[in-house]
Amino acid sequence: MTKKFIAKEFLKLAANGHSHEAFRLYVGKNFKHHNAYFKGDHDTLMLAMEESSRKNPNKIFKIYHALSDGDFVAVHSHVKQNSADLGAAVVHIFKFESSKIIELWDLGQLIPKERINENGMF
DSSP: OOHHHHHHHHHHHHHTTOHHHHHHHHEEEEEEEEOTTSOSSHHHHHHHHHHHHHHOTTOEEEEEEEEEETTEEEEEEEEESSTTOOOEEEEEEEEEETTEEEEEEEEEEEOOSSOSOTTOOO
């Protein structure tokens, strides 16, 4: 399995309500998460992902791009909480040690109803 494959599988599992499995399979010891709205540890993120799936059982998650550079992988995706939601463009940046995720950054931009850019966000 490539690091790019692991990063994408981690996100797919987490988006579909299987965060415990995603963490068990793909996350290494001493994991760090870098999001200003959460504590930076393994359990906090895993439980937040689980709660999000419970609150939004019809979540739609689509990956558009995945880039790999050494121990880093970036995944550009579209996340919608339900079919009526415009959603957000999200970039997850993963740092790996061997084949395990040891750090994760996530950045998102809400998709506005009215967009000036004719190229779209994806």
